Amino acid sequence: MGKVYIVGIGPGSPKYLTDKAKEAIKGADVVVAWDESSSYELKTIERLTEGKKLYLQNGENFVKVYEEVAQEYRGKDTNIALIITGDPCISSGIKHLTRIFKEFDIEVISGISSVQIAAALARISLEESAVISFHYHGEVELEEKMKELLELFKRGRHIIALTGEVTPNEIAEYLMSKGVDGKTQVLVCENLTLSDEKIFRGTLNQIRDKKFSPLSVSVIINPKKQ
Ligand SMILES: C[S@@+](CC[C@H](N)C(=O)[O-])C[C@H]1O[C@@H](n2cnc3c(N)ncnc32)[C@H](O)[C@@H]1O
Known part of the structure; x- marks a missing residue:
């Protein structure tokens, strides 16, 4: 029987793509990945998809594509790699994915998350x-x-926001506006590990009017933990 691999491919640079992820993609017959200008998935795995049946997704059709693939290969001897940025267990709808592919044998392959890279930069x-994700999956x-973010910050946590x-x-x-000091230290990490990576280090006050890439992770440093 074929297997579904939910593969974390890291934050973009192929240097963060693990051997385990490469193996799963190489061994797959079918690869499902995002193809949007803002998405780096195909670029990160570009040499690994040759000869595979590729299913491409975007913000509008991604659920439909997963459902179509599940329907097409149910009960067949086909290995499927579902490509996920960073780590599949961080803000990537793993609950929904495992539901859609519930009749398959599933293996989740951990990847290096943008969250880890941002934490390393912030030390x-x-x-x-x-970790707070502002990708809702229509739920919250x-x-x-x-x-929730304010609550956690008040309780002494650093905040890592997707x-x-x-x-x-x-x-x-x-x-x-809720009374947090404008001098609180912040990092905004844009396009991590990619050629246009940019790291802004400053204060809450300073980022008020700055423009950032939609592909960014913000770290708000809690002075209680310094
Ligand atoms: C749908 S979530 C997926 C997160 C992913 N599973 C992870 O572990 O990094 C997408 C969000 O992750 C963050 N992200 C992913 N890759 C990034 C990168 N290379 N640079 C900055 N932020 C990134 C951004 O906040 C982006 O909006």
């Missing part, structure tokens, strides 16, 4: 941090997410 411990309201549908500026604005 903070993940166990003293909270923005206001609720913001409240700033998908919300900008770093909006997060800064919200925190300051």
